[in-house]
Amino acid sequence: MKKEITLKINGEEFTKEVEPRTLLVHFIREDIGMTGTHIGCDTSSCGACTILIDGKSAKSCTILAVQAAGKEITTVEGIATTEGVHPIQEGFKENHGLHCGFCTPGMMLRAIELLEKNPDPTEEEIRWGISGNLCRCTGYNNIVKSIIYAGAKLRGDELPSTEPVFVE
């Protein structure tokens, strides 16, 4: 028995019939057709499917689409504005915070909430803050750097250097 739900994704309202068992991540990817939200596991361990629900980060594989009825959802497709990219997107590009790009959308959305709650986090706080999101390529150094950069940009502070630093 399908159930009709209405929700907002990236500011646009959608009304759809879904099976009650449909996971939110499948709803976003298959029913809405936005494929920027990824699936990397089946145990809610990897965080590749992280989105924002009413501004709070959530793993969309742990939530049923019907539970999201009436909510406002933000996915990676919705974070840039008409003025340009979101500071977190700029941070990831400028600091080489991504390699294959598969974990990147979830990682960025998690970081957006992290920076909202804690606008000037320490490296330690960032590492704990993204510990629900796995990355297999980058070794996390530059993800941390990307989030520090985005924090500075959001605060309006001077931007840290994006040049790689080497032991010399």
Place this chain on the structure above:
Amino acid sequence: MIQCKTSKEISGMGHSMKRKEDDRFIHGKGNYTDDVKLPGTLYMDIVRSPYAYAKIKNIDSSEALKIPGVLAVITGKDLEQYNLHWMPTLMSDTQMVLPVDTVMYQAQEVAAVIATEKYIARDAREAVRVEYEVMKPVVDPFKALDADAPILRTDKPDKKDNHIWHWEVGQKEETEKIFQEAEVTVKEQMHIPRIHVASIETCGCVASYDKVDNHLTMYMTTQAPHAIRTVFALVAGHVGLTEEKIRVISPDIGGGFGGKVPVYPGYVIAIAASFLIGKPVKWIEDRSENLQADSFARDYHITAELAGTKDGKILATRMKVLADHGYTDASANPSKFPTGMFSIGTGSYDYPNAFMEADAVYTNKPPGGVAYRCSFRVTEAVHAIERITDRFALEIGKDPAALRFQNFIKKEQFPYHSPTGWEYDSGDYEAGLKLAMKGIDYDNLRIEQAEKRKKGELMGIGLSTFTEIVGAGPSKDFDILGIKMFDSAEIRVHPTGKAIARFGTKSQGQGHETTYAQIIAEELGIPAKDIQIEEGDTDTAPYGLGTYASRSTPTAGAAAVMAARKLRDKAKKIAAYLLEVSEDDLEWEPGKFSVKGAPEKSKTIQEIVFASYTNHPQGMEAGFEATHYYDPPNLTFPSGAYICVVDIDSDTFEIKVRRFVAIDDAGHIINPMIAQGQVHGGLTQGIAPAMYEELIYDDDGNILNGTLMDYLVPTAVESPSWETGHTVTPSPHHPIGAKGIGESPTVGAPPAIANAIVDALKPYGITHLDIPITPYKIFKALKEKGVLDKNIVES
């Protein structure tokens, strides 16, 4: 400091250019296999065996087929009608696509269901009833060769045991003699655990067969699209799918690390289903399926021995391997050696004699293996030599850094012929270790350690000074099904001076769209931003063998250079024609030819390209395109000097990597930012098996940690803040002196970490611990040594 020959505008080699591919990824516009949507797509799900070794008595699909939307349940018997139930492996072994009568490991594919929707396919999977007759599996590789062990490969009529192959290399008698006479010998038994690449994107495909055109388009997660096309043609040519009828598209890949080199049964079943039904069939595996059934890496049991003098000279090494390959040897190994590049295991040290041997056995585990971010089997070799070298230093009471300096192959000894038959191209191992020691302040760390030891605190310092062997490879030693391991580049420059270049490799996060553009920019002076890079479509790209074993820069990168140089030669002819001078009167600077002594008389590369379409000399072929297939004359031998400092909590034995300095030498660097990013990532995939990752099986062959809940991929918290640097020793045979960087850190990091932990425990008589080294392993080892107060431990 890296010197750049080109301006930032051109961004040739040495510029930390921001990545061209990032824009689509940060906007969620990457196009991965699961994002591919074709009209009328059907979904495939796979029924898997709950047992490690069992006879299939019956498969009852009737309930599954009653579910609305279920189109088919495919079994091994169905595939047998088309002779598609077995497929060849790259190691001339055979692997089941779907079993007809016997399952050989837990989570093996047993049947596939095809349905109109993903959720319906999953319902159907649960509704298929399979009756098994469970048999006692062979799990322990050491028992696989016992006289009473069941013979697993009963499909091979002549097979009388579970032995797959024996391999050996080196100076057996000389080495034996040295060991008999040496002042000092040391020996350790080590297991390099079975691990999994666990790229964040799992494997999958969309197989789309067009019945009218008899044409298959296969979107799939593959690191080697052309080689896969040829394999498919070899497997399915007899049912009409010949190579010109197959197009393999490898879209964006969410990490590979070797795990996306093999042909998994799921791909073949999806093709068969699409072939039979005539509609696109999508198969995307779950993470648990990925961890439990896709190719493992490592699983080498190594006895490592070293003979030397009392004052620290290494005289010989000996290594004996037992390799657990699971039920078939499906190694993604492009070399002619069954152990891949294991024979690099004499390391960075100069001694004339070594002997290595290996035996492989079948067990009831998933087949493999794959590299896990290294040249196949290098990591095992490096771990063994770096651990046994440290064991030797411990035995004679010498500082492990001093011992390494004493034994290093010297800079002037290159090209160096190793006792196992390799010709190391270049290296400066002393410079690397000196920089690493300076970077981490080695001498003061040793002083601090001595102070801490007096107080009973556990602090360890570990070194690893390794030699990698990458860039497979020269055609004399490397092939896939007979196809030599060259790679290719095709450059087309458009009339307006912008270009597209296509390659036989396939980036999975390495940044090829940027680095290949920088290589061409370096050679032609066309700005890298004006050069579009395309890979992964067998209909458009020149034939290549794919991306793994750090081979892209050594092979396809070199092909790009050679193709660009063909174009520069042509450009010179056109410039001479346009400027009305002889070619000898011209000189090149990035982006233009000018007349010697009259620099105001010049033609830019863009003007020359335009002329090649509009005003080319009589008798010259029009246009500005070139292709090159590059067969490397030798492998490249990157090296590294890594130093790790650990602090171990003396109550909980929690291990904290305090600092880790990695100095790599990969020759000339194309993009320092990207190269450093590769090192960071490789280091985290080095700490992973050193401290966290291992696929564990019980006596019945059940996997005990087959999900990401319990297979511990490091998070940002486990991963330390890496410190990296480099020395630059160019490869003499590579056209731009580059060597490859993406995998060195995965190879070099585990022994540095293991050596640091063992060093911390040195006062307590511990000489070796197998990776992954966990707090519990330390606790157990200390308890066995009688160090721990039993009452405290057991309370």
